[in-house]
Amino acid sequence: MSKKNVRYIGLICCLGCSLSLLAQVPQLTIEQGDSLILDLGGQIPDGTAIRWERSSNLSSWSPVPPSNSPVMRFLPAAPQYFRSRITKPDCPAYYTDTVQVNLLKNWSGTGSKLNAGRSYIIPYVSSSAGLITDEKGSLTEWTNVNRKAVWYLYQQAGRYDLNFILTLTNRSTRDFVMTCSPAFAGLDFEPVTRDFSYTGIGKKDSVWMISTTFPKTGYYRYELESKNNAGTIIISDLLVKGYSTPDKPITVAPHTTDYLSSPSVHLHYSSTAPNTSGKVNDWIYQEVLVPDSAVSPIATYWESIGFEGGYMGLQHNGENHKRILFSVWDQIDADYYARIGRSCPADSLVSLVDKGDNIHANAFGNEGTGGQSYFADARTWTEGYPVKFLFNVRKDEADCSICTSGKKPTVILSAWYCAYEPGNAPEGIPEEMKGWKYIASWRRPFVNNYQEGTGSFLENFGWSNGHLVRKGYYYNTWAHNATTNTWNHFNHCYGSNTDGATGQRIDYEHGISTDSEHADKFYMLSGGYGNTRKQSSYTLPLKTIDQFPYLKNLELKPFADRVDQALVAEQELKDLLNSVKDKSAWTLKYYSSQAATGEGSNGFARLIIDGKKDTYWHSQWQSGGSTFPHILVFDMAEEQTLHGVVFTLSGGSDRFMKDISIGVSNTFSGSSTGTNTQATNDANWTNAWAGDTPDSGSYYLPFDQPVTSRYIRLKIRSGWGNGDPNIRINELDVF
DSSP: OOSOEEEEEOOOSOOSSSOOOOSSOOEEEEOTTOEEEEEOOSOOOTTOEEEEEEESSSSOOEEESOSSOSEEEEOOSSOEEEEEEEEOTTSOOEEOOOEEEEEOTTOEEEEEEEETTSOEEESOOSOOTTOEEOTTSOEEOOOOTTOEEEEEEEEOSEEEEEEEEEEEOTTOEEEEEEEEEESSTTSOOOOEEEEEEEEOOSSOEEEEEEEEEESSOEEEEEEEEESOOOSOEEEEEEEEEEEEBTTBOOOSOOBOOSOSSOOOEEEEEEOOSTTOOSSOEEEEEEEEEOOOGGGOOSSEEEEEEEETTEEEEEEEEETTEEEEEEEEEOSSOHHHHHHHTOOOOGGGSOEEEEEOTTOEEEEEOSSSOEEEEEEEETTSSOTTSOEEEEEEEEEEEEEOSSSTTSEEEEEEEEEEEESOBTTBOOTTOOGGGSSOEEEEEEEEETOOOOBOOEEEEEEEOOGGGTTSOEEEEEEEEEEEETTTTEEEEOOEEEEEESOOSTTSOOOEEEEEOOSGGGTTOEEEEEOSSOOOOOOOEEEOOOOOGGGOHHHHTOOSHHHHHHHHHHHHHHHHHHHHHHTOOOOTTOEEEEESOOOSSSSTTOBOGGGGGSSOTTOOEEOOOSTTOOOSOEEEEEEEEEEEEEEEEEEEEOSOGGGOBOEEEEEEESOOOSOSSSOOHHHHOGGGSEEEEEEEOOSSSEEEEEEEEEEEEEEEEEEEOOBSSTTOOOOEEEEEEEO
16 A cells, blocks of 8 residues: 655657757655555657656666556556657657656655745745745746745754645646755755746646755755746645665654744844943943845844843835834733733833934834834944944933822933944945934833943844844943943953754854954854854953043933933923813814724724723724824814813824824714714814824923814825825714
């Protein structure tokens, strides 16, 4: 009884009147009891006579049924050779290439079934059009012949067969090229390429792809090219069978890595100078250099200054999209409270104190929760130009609803960056992007200490290009001692990483650069599936601040003054929130959209005025969704004099409103939803405020002059979510 079918396609090289032989007889290895299926592939011209033959010694051949069929099925009992004799009416008879079939009754093997979607697409582009991979599924929608699929498999020394489980439209023929090559030098393996055609049968089929023999253990790269896009193809699985000899046992099954994203690499800094330990540092400075575009792929984070409760650094987020990021974590995971349906204790959350011009600020989740602030532009930073970072900790306190004293200890965490010095910037960088730029200040509760050390990491946050190399240099790392008022050089560090276990990714490096141009710099590298250089801990020569005049001459007072200014702005907003008008008598009069389903108990327009910061309105996104503009009208019960509005939002930039107007009126009538020209016609409203709002989770918008009215209208024309019409607002207040 056969255990499985093994199909070999592409015996024939020519159906014309000439014969093209392979330089080497291809080999196929199957297990005892497997059924062998040999397939000529392609379309057979009318009048062609086909006779299958087999031999044990390449000299004596005997026929194998059936006759005149392009497909032969056979159950081998011993190793044999197979070929096909082709006869056409106007041509002499000739033979196809011969395939050698080995039987594995005397071998031991380990097999693996792998998701075909655990592959990379080359050349890498941020769009998946033309070929789609799914890390936990299949490879599908292969319509672009210029895109190829690549798998990296960890394989021990031995012999291997690779089969695909695929489905191709019945009678559609695809031409493929499969190439197997070593992922890095030193594996002593020459690349092997196989060209073949496959004709679909309209259902799942097992197709042999390539056989290889590897002399050494390591990662091997399999590249599949589709020369045409005939039919609809789904490649669901890779079947890899490895066979060992007694002196080369296979103990680890061939497999892809657990993580297709490249390893995360970390540096942990300290100083060899005496008396520099402890939580004594109120300022930290560092520079980061991404050397060139070849090691700067999309979905990379070069984290610079890591601190207790957060980090900052630079990111490559997409085509024409780079960021400088500064994030601070809550003391609790707010997502957990949302999952269990409990109100989150607000006293344990971070809060934005203030932010710089053109800085986006919002809450984040999914990896803990907290607040993030960033500047985003195509020219935020440039490869080859170092980015300077400065971080400050200031001890403070704040009101606390759960503390006996009514106060809680906090720290004010502030950050700045300098991507371009005025005299050293690429052509075309505007003046406003040069020099030191303030990012933001965040208040983190229940902490009241300075920083001890700092750390950096290099991360790939998108698995689809985890095969690409990313690299960064980290240097001039200094910490300012708040007690002694001195700068100390962090000249020592040790590294760590994810992955690295047997059979997992080892393509990472950290240490002191050996490049002559960057010999005084720590560096990290990740990706490429290479056999990389490893170090554990490393020390640079210790410097005094006199040896780094740039930082010695950097005046800290303007930076400290900006934190003072931020605290003033925070207090102004607090005073406004304490003076907002009572909304208990307010009613919702009109809404153009609301998420009545899909948001649990949230989503309703009335929740914008319920006085609770943890409930929210959401525009309709189910049942066809909704489009801009979104319009909401509220009745304040009586005429009131207004000086401005305060918004509390959540959901991040993708849910923040952008272009809005605040209208006022003393009359309103008509339906509460649907068609209502009183609500939608701008001529019925007097604009009190109009323009783009901050990309932030809370802010106030003062009116140019006070207005008196009973009805207030919010009209939302766009959001910060790149055309996404979904908007989320927790609370609207007026003062």
